Amino acid sequence: EVQLVESGGGLVQPGGSLRLSCVVSGFTLSAYWMDWVRQAPGKGLEWVAKIKGDGSVKYYSDSVKGRFTISRDNANNALSLQINTLRPEDTAVYYCARATWINDYWGQGTLVTVSS
Amino acid sequence: DIVMTQSPDSLAVSLGERATFNCKSSQSILFSSNNKYSLAWFQQKPGQPPKLLMYWASTREAGVPDRFSGSGSGTDFTLTISSLQAEDVAVYYCQQYLTIPITFGQGTRLESK
8 A cells, every 4th residue: 555654844933944754655666756745724736846766856846946955765765855944935734745747646744834 | 837727716516416627727738758638637625635536637547436537638628527426525626747847726616505
């Protein structure tokens, strides 16, 4: 059974940092691109970042470029998102999703709240 | 960026009736390698992650009931629920996955009348 489990969210002050993790099981992580997608409270879905199976190619949305870094540890079945210089508008549930072409499996998400 | 625009923003349909969701892309999302449209539909219920319903515009994901169907071409796409069930009440999103940045429509909220 494919599973994705995010962790690392929490309350952080503006300008702060967090590291989100997504541990996967039920499939070979290295064979898949992976995405992070976020959803602000009561709002729609926003794609954030994508990483190739071997970690050699990364893409970011303009809204997070230069502040967020996506990475992966295939040996430990883990995907990460380092989020720096947080802004109130980064407040959202952050989902990891399997992403070779199609986001067919999603985690339950982890909530990041940016507030003073 | 490819802008995805959904209509209507909300929809109220009686149980057993048809529900139709529209999604328009600001430019072509045709993937030339397979001549299919890079368009997915997701269903999201409160407190849950999105669930993939449809991809390549008209391919139903495994396990999705056949009352859900997808169609469209060019820049206009449709998701149809042929006979609304109570468990279908949710928000529905379209997504283009042809180019980076991947973009979603704003969502259509489906309610039971």
